[in-house]
Amino acid sequence: MKLEKIHMRVQDEKERSCNFEEVALGYTLEEAKLEASRCLDCKNPRCVAACPVQVNIPAFIKHLLADDINSAYYQIYDDNILPSICGRVCPQEKQCEGACIVGIKGEPVMIGALERYLGDYALKNDIVMEQHIVENGIKVAIVGSGPAGLACAAGVRKMGYDVDIFEALHEYGGVLKYGIPDFRLPKDIVETEINRLRDIGVRFHKNVIIGKSITIDQLRDDGYEAIFIGSGAGLPSALRVAGENFSGVYYANEFLTRVNLMKSHHFPQSATPVKVGDNVAVVGGGNVAMDAARTAKRLGAKNVFILYRRDKTSLPARLDEVYHAEEEGIDFRLLRNPVEFIGENYILKQVRCEVMELGEPDASGRRRPMPTNTFETFDLDSCIISIGQSPNPLLKDTTEGLEVNKWGGIIVNDHQTSIPGVFAGGDVVSGAATVILAMGAGKDASVEIDKYIKSK
Amino acid sequence: MYEIVAKEILNKDVDLMVINAPLVARNAKPGHFIILRVDEEGERIPLTITEINGDLVSIIYQKLGYTTRLLGTYNVGDSLSDFVGPLGKAAHIRDVENVLGIAGGVGAAPLLPQLKEYARRGVKVTLVIGARSKYHLILLDKYKEFCDEILIATDDGSLGTKGFVTDVLTELYKTRTFDHTIAIGPLIMMKFVVILNKKHGLKTDVSLNPVMIDGTGMCGNCRVSIGDKTFFACVDGPDFPGEEVNFDELLARQNYYHDEEHICNLRLVKK
Numbered sequence: 001m002k003l004e005k006i007h008m009r010v011q012d013e014k015e016r017s018c019n020f021e022e023v024a025l026g027y028t029l030e031e032a033k034l035e036a037s038r039c040l041d042c043k044n045p046r047c048v049a050a051c052p053v054q055v056n057i058p059a060f061i062k063h064l065l066a067d068d069i070n071s072a073y074y075q076i077y078d079d080n081i082l083p084s085i086c087g088r089v090c091p092q093e094k095q096c097e098g099a100c101i102v103g104i105k106g107e108p109v110m111i112g113a114l115e116r117y118l119g120d121y122a123l124k125n126d127i128v129m130e131q132h133i134v135e136n137g138i139k140v141a142i143v144g145s146g147p148a149g150l151a152c153a154a155g156v157r158k159m160g161y162d163v164d165i166f167e168a169l170h171e172y173g174g175v176l177k178y179g180i181p182d183f184r185l186p187k188d189i190v191e192t193e194i195n196r197l198r199d200i201g202v203r204f205h206k207n208v209i210i211g212k213s214i215t216i217d218q219l220r221d222d223g224y225e226a227i228f229i230g231s232g233a234g235l236p237s238a239l240r241v242a243g244e245n246f247s248g249v250y251y252a253n254e255f256l257t258r259v260n261l262m263k264s265h266h267f268p269q270s271a272t273p274v275k276v277g278d279n280v281a282v283v284g285g286g287n288v289a290m291d292a293a294r295t296a297k298r299l300g301a302k303n304v305f306i307l308y309r310r311d312k313t314s315l316p317a318r319l320d321e322v323y324h325a326e327e328e329g330i331d332f333r334l335l336r337n338p339v340e341f342i343g344e345n346y347i348l349k350q351v352r353c354e355v356m357e358l359g360e361p362d363a364s365g366r367r368r369p370m371p372t373n374t375f376e377t378f379d380l381d382s383c384i385i386s387i388g389q390s391p392n393p394l395l396k397d398t399t400e401g402l403e404v405n406k407w408g409g410i411i412v413n414d415h416q417t418s419i420p421g422v423f424a425g426g427d428v429v430s431g432a433a434t435v436i437l438a439m440g441a442g443k444d445a446s447v448e449i450d451k452y453i454k455s456k
Numbered sequence: 457m458y459e460i461v462a463k464e465i466l467n468k469d470v471d472l473m474v475i476n477a478p479l480v481a482r483n484a485k486p487g488h489f490i491i492l493r494v495d496e497e498g499e500r501i502p503l504t505i506t507e508i509n510g511d512l513v514s515i516i517y518q519k520l521g522y523t524t525r526l527l528g529t530y531n532v533g534d535s536l537s538d539f540v541g542p543l544g545k546a547a548h549i550r551d552v553e554n555v556l557g558i559a560g561g562v563g564a565a566p567l568l569p570q571l572k573e574y575a576r577r578g579v580k581v582t583l584v585i586g587a588r589s590k591y592h593l594i595l596l597d598k599y600k601e602f603c604d605e606i607l608i609a610t611d612d613g614s615l616g617t618k619g620f621v622t623d624v625l626t627e628l629y630k631t632r633t634f635d636h637t638i639a640i641g642p643l644i645m646m647k648f649v650v651i652l653n654k655k656h657g658l659k660t661d662v663s664l665n666p667v668m669i670d671g672t673g674m675c676g677n678c679r680v681s682i683g684d685k686t687f688f689a690c691v692d693g694p695d696f697p698g699e700e701v702n703f704d705e706l707l708a709r710q711n712y713y714h715d716e717e718h719i720c721n722l723r724l725v726k727k
């Protein structure tokens with residue numbers, strides 16, 4: 001008998017569109033084991049090959065089915081130190097689950113959900129992999145506490161290095177804290193993972209902007225033998241249309257930072273305000289756009305709509321997030337490209353969009369949106385621009401000899417930058433990508449850092 | 457945590473505070489600013505660094521709204537949750553022979569380190585300083601230490617000329633000219649100073665104070681239109697040539713959260 005996929009329980013859609021509690025509720029042990037039993041234990045597991053960090057998926061599933069939950073967790077942890085987080089935010093349909101054989105005829109094994117179950121189990125039951133750290137006393141500095149920085153710190157710390165993480169903001173976690181909302185990734189999970197790194201001796205320093213408070217050169221003078229830059233892709237891309245600086249027009253980074261980092265949904269208990277009004281447009285079709293739209297809804301906006309210049313099949317967001325957004329009443333106005341904001345006394349009132357149609361496939365393989373010279377105007381109280389981010393130029397501008405490409409990404413060779421002893425990884429190298437790719441890069445860089453220091 | 461090691465009340469609305477913040481002090485220069493959060497629920501607000509002394513950083517703030525008033529209730533020995541910097545571009549000190557500084561209200565604080573640096577380099581420094589009344593004039597004694605000439609305007613005429621700094625400037629320009637001018641104060645003051653200076657063929661550097669969050673170029677909250685370009689004041693500024701700044705747009709952006717700021721203030725009364 002073929003078992004249907006076990007759907008994860010979710011919070012009721014009416015209720016959840018007014019609160020910031022997590023939407024997806026996770027599996028119970030029974031559900032996890034039932035879902036795990038759908039795995040065929042392939043000889044050449046395609047899921048493993050499709051995972052950016054090659055988590056040994058069939059192996060952890062076997063441990064889970066044998067009721068050895070701890071071993072299942074350790075098996076993942078070997079390749080992925082943040083399973084609770086990746087289980088929630090990885091685009092599984094493009095990675096492990098997208099490659100799963102069971103998925104050819106039916107629904108793939110819900111690998112992300114299983115990973116989340118095991119990660120959460122370990123956090124809840126305080127299961128920590130025994131690690132014996134042999135101190136070597138050599139100092140390594142990590143710039144940025146996003147997934148890339150955290151993974152690199154964990155990697156070098158386990159090898160015995162003395163690790164300091166420097167973070168520009170007043171909280172740690174990078175996009176996991178200031179970008180991805182609570183209803184997708186509760187912040188206590190990020191906090192617990194960070195505390196686990198503290199427990200193994202990684203030191204965290206907030207409010208330190210490398211390049212400003214301390215330069216890369218000064219870090220070397222301070223005795224750091226190697227430096228890892230994981231400063232992310234924090235610079236918002238502009239639409240470059242008239243009226244973009246009107247009040248009421250936000251970049252997603254500002255909007256999400258106000259809510260996630262500054263807790264403006266608790267205003268005035270928390271002192272930072274945010275306002276969206278009744279009619280909110282979100283420009284873009286990725287995870288950031290979905291997060292912004294769903295956050296606006298939760299802040300009380302009546303009509304929230306996505307303006308996206310391609311069609312639905314091209315939306316780059318995780319599938320789950322698109323479903324959840326639709327369920328929550330987010331309106332998708334597809335094939336619409338904003339060309340102008342219209343305001344009164346510099347306050348946003350309307351957006352004018354050009355209607356697009358799909359032409360021939362472009363370099364990305366998706367059909368290129370073409371202008372039609374027909375326009376539509378929508379009334380608005382606010383607009384959140386979520387069309388991408390690139391690396392922040394601050395480090396490049398303050399570090400002589402640090403080479404970047406034309407998109408501002410740091411150029412690396414085996415994770416090492418143009419400056420010997422200075423390594424980089426994550427979004428600052430790749431441009432805005434994913435949590436798992438950033439983590440993978442941080443982890444790989446830790447190995448290169450060790451090689452570099454040992455060869456000196 | 458960042459300890460307050462000294463506090464001085466400059467007038468009823470304005471305090472000076474000295475904070476122990478070695479990593480801010482390490483690379484700070486005139487024109488840089490910091491962002492602080494008073495407590496764990498606090499807003500991040502930007503303030504100019506007015507002096508650096510070893511590990512100690514001085515700030516001067518006007519108790520205008522919720523955060524600055526809350527800050528004013530803190531005393532020596534208390535600590536602030538967060539204090540990060542130095543932010544922004546350091547002031548561009550130009551190669552000139554005489555410079556005119558124009559300060560409005562608490563703008564006298566950010567202007568001080570810049571003018572002092574000019575004086576240190578032997579440039580002739582003239583200051584026009586304005587405030588509501590003589591009780592609201594700050595830092596006069598410090599300015600007297602190095603300015604060659606100081607002209608005062610008060611709204612009520614309690615000291616100096618009765619009127620705005622622009623009134624004093626109009627008089628001054630009848631007989632004098634300057635290689636360079638720097639105006640720092642409320643947006644509306646900077647706007648009118650720039651208009652007046654343009655008429656006299658004078659260039660004006662202004663220091664813009666949009667609402668900020670991160671201060672590192674990440675959020676875009678601080679963006680300002682200058683000519684047909686957009687700049688992020690926290691990393692590209694805060695000092696800009698004033699001629700092409702869109703002050704009206706910036707005023708709208710600054711006032712966008714006016715009602716919410718009021719709600720926050722009510723909370724302070726309860727605290």
Ligand SMILES: Cc1cc2nc3c(=O)[nH]c(=O)nc-3n(C[C@H](O)[C@H](O)[C@H](O)COP(=O)(O)OP(=O)(O)OC[C@H]3O[C@@H](n4cnc5c(N)ncnc54)[C@H](O)[C@@H]3O)c2cc1C
Nearest residue numbers: 144146147148168174175179210232426427433434435438
């Ligand atoms: C709203 C949003 C939703 C997303 N959703 C998903 C998702 O569902 N799934 C997914 O896989 N990915 C998602 N992503 C992308 C993912 O979050 C990023 O790819 C990932 O966080 C990159 O990690 P990083 O460590 O390279 O950088 P970041 O997470 O950006 O962290 C960089 C850190 O460095 C700090 N920093 C920067 N400059 C300095 C400096 N000079 N000195 C000190 N510190 C500095 C920053 O403050 C930040 O904390 C999303 C991104 C956003 C913005």
Ligand SMILES: Cc1cc2nc3c(=O)[nH]c(=O)nc-3n(C[C@H](O)[C@H](O)[C@H](O)COP(=O)(O)OP(=O)(O)OC[C@H]3O[C@@H](n4cnc5c(N)ncnc54)[C@H](O)[C@@H]3O)c2cc1C
Nearest residue numbers: 501502503504517518521522523524665666667668710717
């Ligand atoms: C680069 C820079 C340097 C500054 N230097 C000084 C200084 O040396 N001394 C000084 O007294 N003030 C300075 N300011 C202004 C100071 O940041 C604001 O007065 C302060 O944020 C007001 O906060 P509040 O909560 O007390 O008042 P609110 O009630 O919040 O606001 C009062 C006014 O301040 C503006 N404001 C509110 N929040 C912010 C914010 N996060 N960033 C900027 N402006 C805001 C509002 O638009 C409003 O006009 C500077 C601003 C900038 C951008």
Ligand code: SF4
Nearest residue numbers: 051055090095096112
């Ligand atoms: S890390 Fe991501 S891609 Fe890899 S197995 Fe886990 S969920 Fe799938």
Ligand code: FES
Nearest residue numbers: 671673675676690
């Ligand atoms: S304050 Fe966020 S970009 Fe300037």
